[in-house]
Amino acid sequence: MTGLKPPPLRNDCFALPAGVEWTPVDAALEMLRDRLGPTTGTETRPVAQALGAVLAADAVALRASPPQANSAVDGYGFAGAVPEGAHVMPLEQGRAAAGVPFDGVLPTGHALRVLTGAALPEGVETVILEEDVTLGDGEVAFRGPLKRGANTRKAGEDVAAGAVVLREGRRLTPADLALLASVGIAEVAVRATLRVAILSTGDELTEPGAEAGPGQIYDANRPMLCALVQRLGYRVCDMGRVPDDRASLRATLDRAAAEADVILTSGGASAGDEDHVSALLREAGAMQEWRIALKPGRPLALGLWQGKPVFGLPGNPVAALVCSLVFARPAMAVLAGETWSAPQGYDVPAGFEKRKKPGRREYLRARIREGRVEVFASEGSGRVSGLSWAEGLVEIGDEACHIRPGDPVRFIPYGSFGL
Numbered sequence: 001m002t003g004l005k006p007p008p009l010r011n012d013c014f015a016l017p018a019g020v021e022w023t024p025v026d027a028a029l030e031m032l033r034d035r036l037g038p039t040t041g042t043e044t045r046p047v048a049q050a051l052g053a054v055l056a057a058d059a060v061a062l063r064a065s066p067p068q069a070n071s072a073v074d075g076y077g078f079a080g081a082v083p084e085g086a087h088v089m090p091l092e093q094g095r096a097a098a099g100v101p102f103d104g105v106l107p108t109g110h111a112l113r114v115l116t117g118a119a120l121p122e123g124v125e126t127v128i129l130e131e132d133v134t135l136g137d138g139e140v141a142f143r144g145p146l147k148r149g150a151n152t153r154k155a156g157e158d159v160a161a162g163a164v165v166l167r168e169g170r171r172l173t174p175a176d177l178a179l180l181a182s183v184g185i186a187e188v189a190v191r192a193t194l195r196v197a198i199l200s201t202g203d204e205l206t207e208p209g210a211e212a213g214p215g216q217i218y219d220a221n222r223p224m225l226c227a228l229v230q231r232l233g234y235r236v237c238d239m240g241r242v243p244d245d246r247a248s249l250r251a252t253l254d255r256a257a258a259e260a261d262v263i264l265t266s267g268g269a270s271a272g273d274e275d276h277v278s279a280l281l282r283e284a285g286a287m288q289e290w291r292i293a294l295k296p297g298r299p300l301a302l303g304l305w306q307g308k309p310v311f312g313l314p315g316n317p318v319a320a321l322v323c324s325l326v327f328a329r330p331a332m333a334v335l336a337g338e339t340w341s342a343p344q345g346y347d348v349p350a351g352f353e354k355r356k357k358p359g360r361r362e363y364l365r366a367r368i369r370e371g372r373v374e375v376f377a378s379e380g381s382g383r384v385s386g387l388s389w390a391e392g393l394v395e396i397g398d399e400a401c402h403i404r405p406g407d408p409v410r411f412i413p414y415g416s417f418g419l
Contacts, residue, residue, distance in 0.1 A: 022293040024398060025326065025361040028302070032327065036309065038337040039261045040192040047180045050172050052233045053190035054337040059166040061183035064156035069120045071096070073151045076133055077114040077124035079106065082144035090139050096121055111140050120152060127151040159183050169339040171233070191337035196229045197256035198222055199239035201249060201267040201277060202315060207241070220317045220384055221266040228324055229264070232418050234332065250280060257306040262335050264328060265301075267315035277301055277312040293360040293398065296381040297323040309335065316381030322363045322393065325417045343416040345395060347408040348373045358400040365390035366411060373411050392416070 042056040071077065077096070078089060089111040096102035098117030106112050106123030114120070114127050125148055134141040159165055165179055166172075172180075172190075180188065205219040206212050219241055226236045237260045242252045256263045265277050281303035292300045296319035301312025311328045313320040325343075334340055351372030356362060365376040365386040373394055376386035392413040396403070403409060 022291050022359070024293050028292050028300075028327065029330070032302070032331045033334070033340045036331055036334045038191060039335045040194055040337060042189055043192055044187050045190050046187055047177055047185060050180075050188050050190055051174060051177060053172050053188075053193075055166055055168050055170050055172065056189040056191050056337060058164045058168050059180055059185055059188055061159045061161055061163045061165050061185070063184045064161040065159040065182045066153055066155060066157070068155045070098075070153050071114045071116055071118050071120060071127045071151065072153050073127060073129050074115050075127045075130045075151060076111040076140050076142075077106070077120060077127045077152075078111045079108050079123055079125050081126060081148040081150075082146045084143075084145045086141065086143055088136075088139055088141045091135075096124070125149060125152070167339075169337060171333075171338055194234040194262065194332060194336035195237055195260040196234045196332065197237040197239050197260035197263045198225045198229065199242055199252055199256065199263075199265050201242045201244065201265060203244045205241050205267075221313070221315070221320050224317060224321060224387075225264055225266065225313075225324060228321070228419070229332075232329065232332065234336065246280065249277065253280065253305045253310070257308040261308065262332055263305060263308055263310045264313060264324070265310065266313045266320045277310075281305070281310060281312065292323075292327075294323070294326070295360050295362045296379070297326075300327065302327075314381070317384045318365070318381040318387060321387055325393070325419075326363070329417055343412050345410040345412040345416065348411045350394075350403050350405055350407045350409045351375075352403070353405060354396075354401075354403045356396055356401050356403070359398065361398050362396040364394040364396070366394040367391035368411065372405075373409055390414075 045053060076091075089109060092106055092110045092112045094102055094104070095113035095115065096118035097115045101119045102112060102121040104121065106121055108123065110123075112121070112124060114124065126146055127150065128142050128146055129151065132142050159179075159182070165183055166176055170176065172188075200219045200222045204216050206216045208218045208223075212218065222238070222241070226238060229236050237256065239252050239256050242249050253263065267277070278301040281301055294300070296316065297314050300314065300323050301310065303310050303312070309331065311323070311331070313323050313328070330340055330342070348368060349372045351369070351374040354364075354375075364379065366373050367390050368374075375394060376383070376389055378386065392411055395410045395412055
């Protein structure tokens with residue numbers, strides 16, 4: 001007898017190892033938020049070509065919007081307010097239309113034909129709808145009361161000249177382009193597109209469509225991660241598949257660091273004999289945290305390779321996607337120049353029951369049906385079909401809980417992650 005004693009049998013691959021310090025999800029996210037910053041350069045683009053770009057500086061209105069007071073309706077304009085009762089006003093010759101202003105000053109007590117969007121000429125402060133007017137021979141009749149300024153828009157009531165309309169770090173949307181154009185901005189300073197290197201590791205991987213040998217599986221992570229990066233608006237640098245060989249992985253990481261701003265790997269992020277990603281990051285002296293209190297996805301390596309951030313994602317596709325959405329997505333946004341943002345979640349009644357032990361954040365593949373959240377039948381990280389089945393994730397906090405049907409749970413749609 002050697003005196004060597006085995007550990008107690010727990011038969012739980014998700015049990016937290018005794019004596020190991022685990023990093024809570026929020027602590028890991030705070031570390032990323034505090035330590036990362038923009039890594040891309042800046043460039044100038046025409047507004048029409050800036051969709052999806054990240055502002056590198058505040059955008060300031062070059063002129064007010066609207067630039068001058070104008071009519072909100074088709075009708076008849078006059079000065080001041082009118083009290084309750086019937087009113088008749090002489091109708092001035094001419095009209096004010098959008099882009100064709102009235103050339104003159106409207107006398108007090110007179111009315112002028114005014115169309116929607118027309119700049120209000122001097123002497124016009126109020127507009128009455130044409131549907132509320134009886135048109136006669138050179139005069140109009142209508143009833144009050146009507147307040148001064150009714151049915152008009154003030155100059156600069158939307159945006160004042162010199163105001164900041166969009167802040168640095170905003171990813172530009174179609175609506176943003178309309179806003180920029182409306183205040184006279186033709187060009188904006190934006191961040192260059194973030195370049196993301198993606199590689200899969202493992203002797204067991206082969207390319208979809210190729211003949212799979214004994215013990216081999218198709219590489220599902222790389223097409224998923226490439227598509228995710230493209231959907232988020234970044235440029236993909238596909239580094240391919242790397243075997244379980246430390247020299248090959250080192251060479252590929254060197255190439256990725258030369259070509260990209262950030263590196264995503266999948267597989268090899270734990271502490272096994274063939275987990276070369278975490279081993280190389282430790283060897284480089286840039287391994288930050290990897291025991292994240294998260295399910296699925298605890299073998300997550302966070303580090304630097306030649307100054308470039310590396311996210312060593314788990315090899316299981318479900319864990320790889322969850323870790324990408326929870327950690328890599330907000331981190332890449334900051335690297336791209338965006339402000340840090342948490343995904344928007346919603347409290348929805350549960351359509352399932354679950355008991356959870358304390359100590360780890362959990363994410364379940366989920367979707368909403370008939371006003372309730374249902375979760376995928378299996379929580380196994382290898383069940384790729386659950387990712388396609390789901391429309392988002394249910395987030396369950398670090399504490400112990402017993403969720404019963406009807407209890408509120410936090411559902412985060414895939415759209416909240418930018419998918």
